[in-house]
Amino acid sequence: MERINKPESEAEIIVVEDDPRMACMMERNLHAAGYRVRRAETGRELRIAYQYNAPDVVLLDLNLQAEDGIDLAVELVTATxxxxxxxxxxxxxxxxILGLDVGADDYIIKPFEIKELLARIRAALRKRSLAPSLSREINLGPYHLNRIAQTLSHDGYPPTKISLTNTEVRILTVLLLNHSRVVCREQLTSHEIKESVDRSIDVHIGNIRRKLRKAEMHDLVICPVRGLGYRLRHGA
Incomplete structure (x- = not known):
């Protein structure tokens, strides 16, 4: 689904919460703040809701009775x-770490103050409105990064394809869009929580490099730039 930026007062929010009292409290306060709100208690109801009308924000509880909220988060990140x-x-x-690593924009722990929730929603909407609307596929020469299928393919003979995690897709998206330019670590770790940044980014880069080598995609190289970050080099 393509994103259409709307004024904050018109933003639509889906609350995924199977505790009726918590859901009512959130819905009441979100309505009072001027948002349009829909509710879903299950993954099935959520899927129907976002297929019917694309939301701007989804507030997702992880402790749903019938389905793991992390799986739903992955689905939302890749499908909406x-x-x-x-x-x-x-x-x-x-x-x-897991919640943010699969692609969630933010993570709020219950119990919370409603003013904080509203502030986090405003921040998420601002970030989305400023972010470039990316196409499903990003291309660089014979390479094609499919952000929905989470694959990187090469048009060689024979053609090759590797599967990527959601975090690896995010990292490669930034590197491909900044091809041949140095990308600082902060750009690559903007979705990680602070405690995990230094430990995880090098692990993710290492995993991508191993996958590239295994698929013999030797002319696509992620080069470290000491003290700064990384640069993607394509070609000999």
């Missing part, structure tokens, strides 16, 4: 252009 804000009682560092 909505900002995904996880709102959950799961407060461990591992859960926060």
């Amino acid at each position: 252009s909505a900002a995904v804000i996880i709102v959950t009682a799961r407060d461990s560092l591992e859960d926060r």
Whole structure:
């Protein structure tokens, strides 16, 4: 679904929450703040809601009875252009890293102050409105990054294709859009929480490099630039 930027007062939010009292509280306050709000208690209801009308923001609880919220977060990130804000009682560092690593825009721990939730929503909407609307596929010579299918393919003989994680797709998207330019670490880690940045980015880059080597995509090289970040080099 393509993103159409709208004034904040017209933004539409889906609240995915199976606790009726929590859902009512969030819906009441979001309506009072001027947002249009729909509710979903299950993954099935969420899918019907976003297929009927694309939301701008999804507030997603992880502790749903019938389905794992992390799986739903991955689905939303790959199938929609909505900002995904996880709102959950799961407060461990591992859960926060996982939630952000699969592509969520933010992670809020219950209980929370409604003013903070509204501020996080405004921040997510601003970020989405400023971000460039990217096409499904990004191309560089014979290479094609399919952001929806999460694959990188090469038009060689025979053609080759590798599968990528959501984080690897995000990293390659930034590198491809900035081909031959140095990309600072902050650009590549903007969706990671602060505690995990230094440990994880090099791991993700290393995993991408291994996949490129295994597929013999030798002319696409991610070069480290000491003290700055990385640069994507294509060709001999």
